[in-house]
Amino acid sequence: MANQVPVEEGLFTWPSDSPRLLGSRCVDCGNHMFPRQDDCPKCAGNNTQDVELKNKGTLWTWTIQGYPPKSPPYVGDVDPKTFEPFGVGYVELEDELKVEARLTLNTPEQLKIGMDLELVMIPLCTNKDGDEVVTFGFGPAD
Amino acid sequence: MASSDDVAIVGIGITSFARSEKSGMDHGVDAVRKAVADAGVGWEDMQFAFGGSSAAGAPDTMVSRLGLTGLQFINVANGCATGGSALFSAVNAIKAGMYDLGIAIGFDKHERGAFRINSKNSGLGQWYGETGMALTTQFFGMKLNRYMHDYGITEDTLGKVGAKAFRNGAMNDNAWRRQELSEGQVKESAMLSYPLTQYMFCSPGEGGVALVLCRADKAHKYTDTPIYLNAAVVRSRRFGSFEVFSRHLAPEWSAGPTVDASKAAFEMAGMGPADMDIAQLQDTEVGAEIMHMAENGFCEHGEQERMIAMGETEISGRLPVNTDGGCLANGEPVGASGLRQVYENVLQLRGDAGQRQVQGDPKTAYTHVYGAPGISGVTILSR
Numbered sequence: 001m002a003n004q005v006p007v008e009e010g011l012f013t014w015p016s017d018s019p020r021l022l023g024s025r026c027v028d029c030g031n032h033m034f035p036r037q038d039d040c041p042k043c044a045g046n047n048t049q050d051v052e053l054k055n056k057g058t059l060w061t062w063t064i065q066g067y068p069p070k071s072p073p074y075v076g077d078v079d080p081k082t083f084e085p086f087g088v089g090y091v092e093l094e095d096e097l098k099v100e101a102r103l104t105l106n107t108p109e110q111l112k113i114g115m116d117l118e119l120v121m122i123p124l125c126t127n128k129d130g131d132e133v134v135t136f137g138f139g140p141a142d
Numbered sequence: 143m144a145s146s147d148d149v150a151i152v153g154i155g156i157t158s159f160a161r162s163e164k165s166g167m168d169h170g171v172d173a174v175r176k177a178v179a180d181a182g183v184g185w186e187d188m189q190f191a192f193g194g195s196s197a198a199g200a201p202d203t204m205v206s207r208l209g210l211t212g213l214q215f216i217n218v219a220n221g222c223a224t225g226g227s228a229l230f231s232a233v234n235a236i237k238a239g240m241y242d243l244g245i246a247i248g249f250d251k252h253e254r255g256a257f258r259i260n261s262k263n264s265g266l267g268q269w270y271g272e273t274g275m276a277l278t279t280q281f282f283g284m285k286l287n288r289y290m291h292d293y294g295i296t297e298d299t300l301g302k303v304g305a306k307a308f309r310n311g312a313m314n315d316n317a318w319r320r321q322e323l324s325e326g327q328v329k330e331s332a333m334l335s336y337p338l339t340q341y342m343f344c345s346p347g348e349g350g351v352a353l354v355l356c357r358a359d360k361a362h363k364y365t366d367t368p369i370y371l372n373a374a375v376v377r378s379r380r381f382g383s384f385e386v387f388s389r390h391l392a393p394e395w396s397a398g399p400t401v402d403a404s405k406a407a408f409e410m411a412g413m414g415p416a417d418m419d420i421a422q423l424q425d426t427e428v429g430a431e432i433m434h435m436a437e438n439g440f441c442e443h444g445e446q447e448r449m450i451a452m453g454e455t456e457i458s459g460r461l462p463v464n465t466d467g468g469c470l471a472n473g474e475p476v477g478a479s480g481l482r483q484v485y486e487n488v489l490q491l492r493g494d495a496g497q498r499q500v501q502g503d504p505k506t507a508y509t510h511v512y513g514a515p516g517i518s519g520v521t522i523l524s525r
Contacts, residue, residue: 023390031392034390035267042394060288061291062284062336064283066333066336069256069277070255070258072271073258073259073268073276074274076273086274088274088275089284090284090390097390100275100389100390102274124272
């Protein structure tokens with residue numbers, strides 16, 4: 001199996017058997033943010049701490065990317081012959097935030113607002129070193 | 143009666159929004175020439191200009207083609223509210239008493255296909271584009287999907303809004319897409335971003351618009367049919383609103399910049415939604431028009447389903463919406479769209495809209511733009 005590398009450092013714990021998204025929590029007002037940031041847009045303070053976000057949530061809304069995104073910037077498959085539509089949604093992590101993420105499901109029949117989901121890693125492409133580039137996403141919870 | 147510090151539109155110019163060999167700057171220059179001619183003046187009479195473009199070059203360079211008159215020319219770039227911001231700035235230059243006569247210009251030309259977003263420069267991180275999430279179309283699909291779930295809007299209604307846009311566009315010589323499409327053709331075209339199909343979306347396009355503005359008490363020097371600007375407002379997002387390119391949303395909910403801009407504009411104009419005879423609402427896609435009807439105060443959430451079924455937003459209806467075909471039929475040249483809406487309202491209020499003229503002698507008209515990164519612009523016109 002190819003070595004896996006994250007699409008960007010600092011988005012999720014890596015390497016890890018059970019990765020978690022890395023966010024920030026405002027120490028002053030309790031607001032959560034993803035990805036990590038130093039400033040809080042809710043209270044306009046700059047007193048935040050790093051937190052690992054919940055890895056389970058519920059689907060708040062969704063769509064399906066039905067055509068290949070422009071490349072650049074997209075690094076995944078853009079060949080119209082082989083492109084597979086992919087789901088994108090906001091997943092509500094209780095008491096934290098709704099995170100925008102790719103979804104492993106990609107049909108209207110599979111995707112329902114309110115369904116339970118959990119964090120997974122999604123392969124994007126193979127980089128020039130032969131490593132498999134992965135990003136975070138959500139799939140059906142066990 | 144308008145007071146001396148009010149502002150009037152006395153000249154309007156627009157180019158064809160059809161795809162062409164012209165540059166974006168060509169559109170801007172042509173629109174300016176038409177607008178100053180419409181006001182019966184020359185470029186040399188312009189005391190100031192605010193020019194907006196997001197992808198077609200620095201607007202102020204057009205003076206080398208229009209004439210080096212030394213006027214104050216300020217470039218405006220403000221995302222999807224670029225045209226609205228140029229107009230807002232021009233209005234305030236006159237209201238402040240600095241100038242009597244000037245021009246607001248908006249033009250653009252974009253490459254074909256969905257907008258290519260540089261997520262790194264937008265402060266979103268390179269990964270956001272690399273992972274396939276920097277697409278405006280996804281936001282519109284997700285906002286609409288949740289809205290349909292919450293308020294019972296159906297796919298049939300999406301199809302009806304699309305069909306109306308192309309019906310109105312077919313009556314507009316300057317529109318890009320001038321072929322009527324049925325509700326079925328709209329619904330059954332390729333699914334781009336569920337629940338939105340190809341013909342439910344506008345496409346990035348090209349075009350130019352210019353508006354000559356003056357102090358209201360001097361308007362009759364230039365035209366017999368001055369149109370007064372009762373309000374021009376731009377608002378950005380507040381914490382908790384759901385906007386394009388949000389990597390996360392807060393648990394809290396706030397209504398968004400459209401609601402804020404709309405309320406402020408009605409207050410400034412001393413009017414309410416029921417006073418408006420015509421509305422041009424941002425229709426990046428069919429759902430945006432539907433949701434923006436409620437966000438701008440023209441109905442309750444969910445009421446659109448009945449209103450659209452009854453034909454209330456048709457040119458012949460109670461509240462005609464997007465009478466020129468909107469972004470759906472005209473395309474979206476970002477710098478020009480907001481001013482296109484104002485152009486259409488001026489035509490309608492003058493009674494010069496030809497085949498698509500709203501009957502019943504309309505006296506008031508409303509425009510609304512919305513776009514990245516969570517910005518909205520509203521104007522209210524009257525005659």
